[in-house]
Amino acid sequence: MDRIQSMQVFVAVAEEEGFAAGARRMGLSAPSATRAINGLETQLGARLFTRTTRRLHLTDVGQRYLEDVRHILTSLQAADDTARGAASAPVGLLRLTCPNEFGRIYILPILLDYLDHYPDMRAELVLLDRVVNIVEEGFDVALRIGHLPSSTLSAVKVGAVRRVLCAAPAYLERYGTPETPADLSAHRIVAVNVISSATEWRFGAQQEIAVRIAPQLCVSTVAAGRDAAREGWGLCRMLSYQAGRDVAEGHLTCLLEDYEPESMPIHLVHTEGRRAPAKVRSFIDFARDRLRADPVLQALSSSKGCGLSA
Known part of the structure; x- marks a missing residue:
């Protein structure tokens, strides 16, 4: 051997x-x-x-x-790809990781179309709600939400998301609409991933407004919090893409938009820069165009109604 x-x-x-x-x-x-x-x-x-x-x-x-x-x-694969002109027909196994909910909503559909387009490719998608060391854990591409620390990774920005507060129209009819963060003390709160019964939410462009809240319901997943909000039970905070379909269909309404924190960028990251193998370059090009075309991931101004449209 x-x-x-x-x-x-x-x-x-x-x-x-x-x-x-x-x-x-x-x-x-x-x-x-x-x-x-x-x-x-x-x-x-x-x-x-x-x-x-x-x-x-x-x-x-x-x-x-x-x-x-x-x-x-x-590097050897990249050299082989260049020599054989494999950029137009990548082959092999592509390993990707991204946050769970984002992967389910966005990356999985894109990946299915990518595999249809490149039938000689195979893929492994690992959905994890933590920052992955893509070198140590052997991933080709990772999607990250938030500002990136300085590193040797190559990054391609594909959009941005905002942290939004949502409620169902039925809830607002019954309990009224909060006008400022201070009004939240009078409302039912659904909190996601909260260990203690009391916590703090921050508002404002620089998160300078701190509001102490005592949620009546704590859940471990965004999907569960979103479902509770849809049922009209209370207010729930999530990322704009997580509320996208429900806002577009009128099931949820975004609140306190003038107090939203600064938006967070979305990047596709990989390790090899311009020498990335064909499978990495082709997927990033494929996913970049799809993600940048999505209005939910591009509309950042609160004046656009949560940046969401049908």
């Missing part, structure tokens, strides 16, 4: 956390995968894995080597 294939086996075994699973991914037998890893460790003079009866763990050396090997294999 040559050095490049041994590296590919190493990555597969590391990501699958097992020789048998890594070998299956590579279309090899488990003994062949074991020999490849043993050969690498002999060449390097270092242990890459700690083996137990139950699990396989990367050593510190193995973790650093994994990051370096991923870069090498990505």
Whole structure:
């Protein structure tokens, strides 16, 4: 087995956390995968894995080597793509991650169309409501909501969202419409992902207005909070894209728009810049055009009625 294939086996075994699973991914037998890893460790003079009866763990050396090997294999793939003109017909596995709700509403439909357009591609979409280290966890592309810290990642802005307060028209008819953040003390509040019974919401362009609230209902997902608001039970705060369809269809109304915090950008990020492989470039181009065409992700002014339209 040559050095490049041994590296590919190493990555597969590391990501699958097992020789048998890594070998299956590579279309090899488990003994062949074991020999490849043993050969690498002999060449390097270092242990890459700690083996137990139950699990396989990367050593510190193995973790650093994994990051370096991923870069090498990505660069090699990019060189091959350039040589064969694969930009017009990308092939291989594309691994993506994004927030759960955004992925369900936006990325999954885009990805299905992308796979129809490029039938030689395969994809894995992982929906996680946390910031993922795409290098360490082996992702090609991540979608992130919010201002990006300084890093070596390449980023393409595809839109922006706002944090909005919503209620059903039936609720507003019954309890009235809050005119300022201070009015919230007189209203029923549905809070999302709140551990304690009392918390704080911030309003204003720079979030300079702090309002202490005591929610009567706390839920663990935006979908549950949105459903409660739709039923006319109370007010719920969420991101503008999460309320988009219900606002467009008249089920929810945005409130206190003059007090909304500054909008948050949406980016597609990846690691390789202009040398990104064809599969990454083609997906980013495909998704960028679709996301930038969506009015919910582009209308940032509160004067546009939550930036949402049917």
